[in-house]
Amino acid sequence: MKYELYYWPHIPGRGEFVRxxxxxxxxxxxxxxxxxxxxxxxxxxxxxxxxxxxxxxxxFAPPILKAGDIVVSQTANILQFLGPRLDLAPKTEAGRxxxxxxxxxxxxxxxxxxxxxxxxxxxxxxEDQLAESAKRAENFRKLRAPKFLGYFExxxxxKDAWLADRAVTYVDLSMFQVWGGLNYAFxxxxxxxxxEHPKLAALAQRVEKLPGIAAYLLSPRRMPFNQxxxxxHYPELDE
Amino acid sequence: MKYELYYWPHIPGRGEFVRxxxxxxxxxxxxxxxxxxxxxxxxxxxxxxxxxxxxxxxxFAPPILKAGDIVVSQTANILQFLGPRLDLAPKTEAGRxxxxxxxxxxxxxxxxxxxxxxxxxxxxxxEDQLAESAKRAENFRKLRAPKFLGYFExxxxxKDAWLADRAVTYVDLSMFQVWGGLNYAFxxxxxxxxxEHPKLAALAQRVEKLPGIAAYLLSPRRMPFNQxxxxxHYPELDE
Numbered sequence: 183m184k185y186e187l188y189y190w191p192h193i194p195g196r197g198e199f200v201r202x203x204x205x206x207x208x209x210x211x212x213x214x215x216x217x218x219x220x221x222x223x224x225x226x227x228x229x230x231x232x233x234x235x236x237x238x239x240x241x242f243a244p245p246i247l248k249a250g251d252i253v254v255s256q257t258a259n260i261l262q263f264l265g266p267r268l269d270l271a272p273k274t275e276a277g278r279x280x281x282x283x284x285x286x287x288x289x290x291x292x293x294x295x296x297x298x299x300x301x302x303x304x305x306x307x308x309e310d311q312l313a314e315s316a317k318r319a320e321n322f323r324k325l326r327a328p329k330f331l332g333y334f335e336x337x338x339x340x341k342d343a344w345l346a347d348r349a350v351t352y353v354d355l356s357m358f359q360v361w362g363g364l365n366y367a368f369x370x371x372x373x374x375x376x377x378e379h380p381k382l383a384a385l386a387q388r389v390e391k392l393p394g395i396a397a398y399l400l401s402p403r404r405m406p407f408n409q410x411x412x413x414x415h416y417p418e419l420d421e
Numbered sequence: 422m423k424y425e426l427y428y429w430p431h432i433p434g435r436g437e438f439v440r441x442x443x444x445x446x447x448x449x450x451x452x453x454x455x456x457x458x459x460x461x462x463x464x465x466x467x468x469x470x471x472x473x474x475x476x477x478x479x480x481f482a483p484p485i486l487k488a489g490d491i492v493v494s495q496t497a498n499i500l501q502f503l504g505p506r507l508d509l510a511p512k513t514e515a516g517r518x519x520x521x522x523x524x525x526x527x528x529x530x531x532x533x534x535x536x537x538x539x540x541x542x543x544x545x546x547x548e549d550q551l552a553e554s555a556k557r558a559e560n561f562r563k564l565r566a567p568k569f570l571g572y573f574e575x576x577x578x579x580k581d582a583w584l585a586d587r588a589v590t591y592v593d594l595s596m597f598q599v600w601g602g603l604n605y606a607f608x609x610x611x612x613x614x615x616x617e618h619p620k621l622a623a624l625a626q627r628v629e630k631l632p633g634i635a636a637y638l639l640s641p642r643r644m645p646f647n648q649x650x651x652x653x654h655y656p657e658l659d660e
Contacts, residue, residue, distance in 0.1 A: 237515070239515075239519045240576070241522070242526045242529075242572050251515075252514075254518050254522065256521075256525040256526065259522045259525055262518075262521075275491075276476070276490075276491050279491070279493050279498060279501075280478045282495075282498055283480070283495045286495040286497065286498055287495065290481075290532075293529075297536070301540050301541060301553065302540060302557050302560060303556070303560035303564070305560065305564055311556075314540065314556070317541045317542070317550075317553070318540070318541050321545075325542070325544055330481075333481050336479075337479070
């Protein structure tokens with residue numbers, strides 16, 4: 183199966199969670215948004231999928247994965263679809279539901295991390311919602327980030343454990359990306375929180391060294407965090 | 422199968438999406454949070470599941486569904502689990518992914534509706550974030566609600582159509598609840614938007630008349646929207 187990923191070319195964003203799964207498994211895929219526009223890529227190539235998907239399942243927003251005749255959207259849904267195909271999900275129904283459930287908790291965390299710099303409107307610039315961002319970020323630092331990270335830390339039975347199964351699953355790859363994103367956006371906060379979450383910190387380090395991931399991180403395909411994505415570094419939000 | 426639903430007793434909230442699916446199908450279930458505390462219910466009965474689920478799959482937050490040995494959480498995940506069991510999901514993998522995908526879009530809409538009255542912090546009262554709520558609600562009324570509702574309206578091929586399949590699925594029941602919640606919270610906005618979304622309005626009316634749902638809505642088990650839930654009516658947010 184040759185997959186096609188449709189995601190905006192200028193940010194790692196939610197597309198990166200899908201890339202990490204594909205790259206871990208060495209799957210063959212085309213990152214359509216990062217092809218030249220002349221080859222059907224770029225923002226127009228992605229936008230086209232939002233007008234009318236060929237199978238009638240027109241998505242609301244990227245990322246979008248095309249796998250043969252199937253078009254799937256919503257990050258957690260894409261990962262649930264890919265999991266069994268890329269050997270990144272448990273074999274049992276209960277195990278798969280559990281893995282997906284944890285991914286949905288991560289989705290909630292990601293929205294809250296994003297909203298620290300956009301608490302009022304996605305359609306406005308950060309600079310238009312500075313005072314509100316300061317308040318929301320304070321709540322995120324004091325209550326929400328510790329609540330989410332504490333939950334995941336407690337799930338890990340030891341320093342060698344994976345989150346959802348005895349083996350690595352897509353939710354471990356996503357946690358690695360969230361951990362990195364939080365460290366990019368909130369380095370001071372994470373310097374305080376990391377020692378209290380040693381098993382999560384160890385998990386992120388182990389994911390980084392997985393063969394497919396290590397090779398990917400060194401490749402030009404890996405996009406660094408930047409100031410347009412979900413996770414952004416504004417020093418004033420990281421006191 | 423006798424299901425157990427664990428959800429806070431004082432609000433319809435996210436638990437209501439699960440109740441609608443169970444009630445549609447006439448499934449046997451115990452609404453644990455609404456049992457007396459002396460019988461293991463109430464808030465303590467729900468909180469207990471958040472400490473340590475018997476199967477090791479401790480949830481992050483309610484709603485939680487117990488089905489025999491399986492404990493499932495995250496609203497969309499619960500509905501995905503129940504769908505095939507309650508004849509509320511398509512038969513094919515592609516159809517099930519699509520139904521779940523639409524449910525996840527609804528989940529995003531629900532968070533945004535909630536955040537109109539809590540844009541800064543869930544841990545603060547609405548009265549502590551009045552100015553920010555006014556701004557976020559304005560953006561919701563002008564951009565976000567029309568964007569989400571317009572998307573769903575376009576998916577419907579006609580006034581008799583269901584959202585995800587030729588037959589009713591759990592996402593239609595959830596859309597009915599969201600439509601009702603938006604009408605409760607934003608009656609002025611919805612008076613403007615309803616004529617532009619005739620197929621969605623018709624869908625909500627058809628769901629209301631489905632036998633299992635119609636009987637449920639007349640029963641004492643149905644909880645009305647109130648000022649503690651996801652959807653709240655603050656006239657100043659509905660200009």
